Amino acid sequence: MTSGPSSPAEPEFPISTNSWVSTEVRVRYAETDQMGLVYYANYLVWFEVGRAEFCRQRGFAYRDFERDNDAYLAVAEAQCRYRTPARYDDLLLIRTRVEEFRKRTIRFVYEIVRKDPQTIVATGSTLHVVLNSQGRPKSFPAAYRGYFE
Amino acid sequence: MTSGPSSPAEPEFPISTNSWVSTEVRVRYAETDQMGLVYYANYLVWFEVGRAEFCRQRGFAYRDFERDNDAYLAVAEAQCRYRTPARYDDLLLIRTRVEEFRKRTIRFVYEIVRKDPQTIVATGSTLHVVLNSQGRPKSFPAAYRGYFE
Amino acid sequence: MTSGPSSPAEPEFPISTNSWVSTEVRVRYAETDQMGLVYYANYLVWFEVGRAEFCRQRGFAYRDFERDNDAYLAVAEAQCRYRTPARYDDLLLIRTRVEEFRKRTIRFVYEIVRKDPQTIVATGSTLHVVLNSQGRPKSFPAAYRGYFE
Amino acid sequence: MTSGPSSPAEPEFPISTNSWVSTEVRVRYAETDQMGLVYYANYLVWFEVGRAEFCRQRGFAYRDFERDNDAYLAVAEAQCRYRTPARYDDLLLIRTRVEEFRKRTIRFVYEIVRKDPQTIVATGSTLHVVLNSQGRPKSFPAAYRGYFE
Numbered sequence: 001m002t003s004g005p006s007s008p009a010e011p012e013f014p015i016s017t018n019s020w021v022s023t024e025v026r027v028r029y030a031e032t033d034q035m036g037l038v039y040y041a042n043y044l045v046w047f048e049v050g051r052a053e054f055c056r057q058r059g060f061a062y063r064d065f066e067r068d069n070d071a072y073l074a075v076a077e078a079q080c081r082y083r084t085p086a087r088y089d090d091l092l093l094i095r096t097r098v099e100e101f102r103k104r105t106i107r108f109v110y111e112i113v114r115k116d117p118q119t120i121v122a123t124g125s126t127l128h129v130v131l132n133s134q135g136r137p138k139s140f141p142a143a144y145r146g147y148f149e
Numbered sequence: 150m151t152s153g154p155s156s157p158a159e160p161e162f163p164i165s166t167n168s169w170v171s172t173e174v175r176v177r178y179a180e181t182d183q184m185g186l187v188y189y190a191n192y193l194v195w196f197e198v199g200r201a202e203f204c205r206q207r208g209f210a211y212r213d214f215e216r217d218n219d220a221y222l223a224v225a226e227a228q229c230r231y232r233t234p235a236r237y238d239d240l241l242l243i244r245t246r247v248e249e250f251r252k253r254t255i256r257f258v259y260e261i262v263r264k265d266p267q268t269i270v271a272t273g274s275t276l277h278v279v280l281n282s283q284g285r286p287k288s289f290p291a292a293y294r295g296y297f298e
Numbered sequence: 299m300t301s302g303p304s305s306p307a308e309p310e311f312p313i314s315t316n317s318w319v320s321t322e323v324r325v326r327y328a329e330t331d332q333m334g335l336v337y338y339a340n341y342l343v344w345f346e347v348g349r350a351e352f353c354r355q356r357g358f359a360y361r362d363f364e365r366d367n368d369a370y371l372a373v374a375e376a377q378c379r380y381r382t383p384a385r386y387d388d389l390l391l392i393r394t395r396v397e398e399f400r401k402r403t404i405r406f407v408y409e410i411v412r413k414d415p416q417t418i419v420a421t422g423s424t425l426h427v428v429l430n431s432q433g434r435p436k437s438f439p440a441a442y443r444g445y446f447e
Numbered sequence: 448m449t450s451g452p453s454s455p456a457e458p459e460f461p462i463s464t465n466s467w468v469s470t471e472v473r474v475r476y477a478e479t480d481q482m483g484l485v486y487y488a489n490y491l492v493w494f495e496v497g498r499a500e501f502c503r504q505r506g507f508a509y510r511d512f513e514r515d516n517d518a519y520l521a522v523a524e525a526q527c528r529y530r531t532p533a534r535y536d537d538l539l540l541i542r543t544r545v546e547e548f549r550k551r552t553i554r555f556v557y558e559i560v561r562k563d564p565q566t567i568v569a570t571g572s573t574l575h576v577v578l579n580s581q582g583r584p585k586s587f588p589a590a591y592r593g594y595f596e
Contacts, residue, residue, distance in 0.1 A: 184372070189373040189376055190339040190343050190346075193339035193342065197339075221333055223333070223335075223380070223383075224338040226378070226379050227338055227377065227378050228375070228376065229375070229377070230374065230375050231373055231374055234372075284383065
């Protein structure tokens with residue numbers, strides 16, 4: 001997560017490890033504000049895009065997860081550090097990884113990286129609890145545990 | 150701004166007639182874009198705020214309408230004319246009126262008016278069809294017809 | 299544009315003509331609402347994505363158009379017809395075309411198409427006027443006229 | 448503030464202290480998602496509404512702060528804890544307070560409270576740095592320091 005110095009042997013953005021999943025977004029005009037930069041709440045939307053793509057690349061659609069299990073990954077906490085501003089039309093990489101996986105909760109961490117020149121735009125995390133459609137906590141569906149571990 | 154000439158006897162913004170329902174919004178930073186103005190899709194969100202307040206002032210909550218009738222006013226058409234730009238922190242009046250009410254459809258029209266100085270910011274309309282939660286058309290619940298006519 | 303019947307010789311979605319430009323979006327959770335469908339204002343955001351991609355595929359970035367010409371394509375009118383609902387995680391094609399190009403205005407038309415099964419989700423149009431950063435009308439920058447004609 | 452027990456002498460929501468500033472929002476349909484609850488990024492928009500109202504109630508418009516000082520409160524960090532879900536049409540109180548005020552940074556904290564029955568929906572904070580329109584850090588304009596201390 002790494003905003004500090006990194007050793008020569010350890011590249012700062014190890015983009016192709018097997019633990020991070022990457023996807024791209026291009027900044028929409030709708031996502032900017034009158035400061036000329038991306039409005040800060042939109043980073044949480046990109047985190048959500050990152051989570052969905054994490055699921056897809058691990059082998060399932062989050063849409064099916066909800067539909068087939070009466071289970072929802074409700075957000076309990078979210079945080080974001082804004083490091084360098086993103087601007088309209090920037091092509092950004094969203095990198096997503098599971099940091100902590102428990103019986104009833106899961107924590108994702110994220111890096112938003114501008115591609116050219118490569119710069120960390122933001123880092124963040126979200127903590128989720130598994131709820132059913134009545135809003136009651138439940139355990140992670142067993143069939144899906146392997147996708148996250 | 151001025152959508153057409155108005156006679157002296159007929160004020161241009163008859164804000165307190167019984168047919169229009171009014172509510173206020175203040176422009177959020179989130180609603181601006183890098184042009185320094187309100188992003189155009191947000192006017193449709195304000196139309197939705199106007200519809201909800203129309204219902205409330207006519208005597209019911211749209212939330213209850215959905216819940217009690219298994220009925221949704223799905224949007225079939227929307228249009229907006231942008232006349233003068235709205236800016237961050239502007240206090241705006243949303244005026245809403247039913248233009249057409251039929252067995253299975255309803256058309257609302259809207260005016261967005263800046264208060265100081267009073268200027269028409271935008272006008273628009275939305276056409277809705279009544280659907281159940283399965284997405285099938287149904288008739289307007291009888292108990293609610295009086296609220297719209 | 300075509301929601302009516304089409305002749306056998308004229309396929310209903312001539313996706314690869316040279317006049318339409320296509321790009322894809324995947325529906326985000328943020329774009330849904332409690333009806334379980336995409337919230338209606340988000341279609342206008344997708345229209346904006348379509349316009350930006352239209353420019354890029356024609357040879358320039360809309361970002362540069364603004365920056366290099368002190369010119370903005372401010373929206374004067376927008377309209378959308380919602381034909382079949384889009385849902386979370388749907389992969390959608392946004393098709394964009396210039397319908398009318400004048401000295402100081404331009405009209406884009408759009409089709410949002412679900413890919414599988416192929417269905418028209420929505421159609422719409424936006425009318426734009428060229429403004430400078432002070433909000434005054436100006437003519438289309440000469441160097442860019444060829445991109446739209 | 449206080450998710451733990453509170454003493455009888457210390458009411459859990461001391462809404463009318465002089466340090467907290469309160470304002471109301473009503474949840475929009477646009478702010479819900481297909482889970483039937485408010486989408487998590489929208490809480491950051493409400494925090495922004497809280498900040499703007501904090502400024503107004505302290506005696507100035509944030510709009511003027513930007514315009515008169517070439518100064519922007521850019522967000523460096525944001526975090527939110529989601530405690531109980533907010534739903535469409537809920538009337539919410541946004542409570543905002545300055546937790547830390549330094550030469551070049553300011554930290555706001557927030558509580559989102561449902562009014563009936565009174566429940567803490569979310570708590571959070573944002574850290575801001577003062578930037579000029581070129582994105583360079585600057586000190587807080589002297590004339591405004593008194594509003595925040």
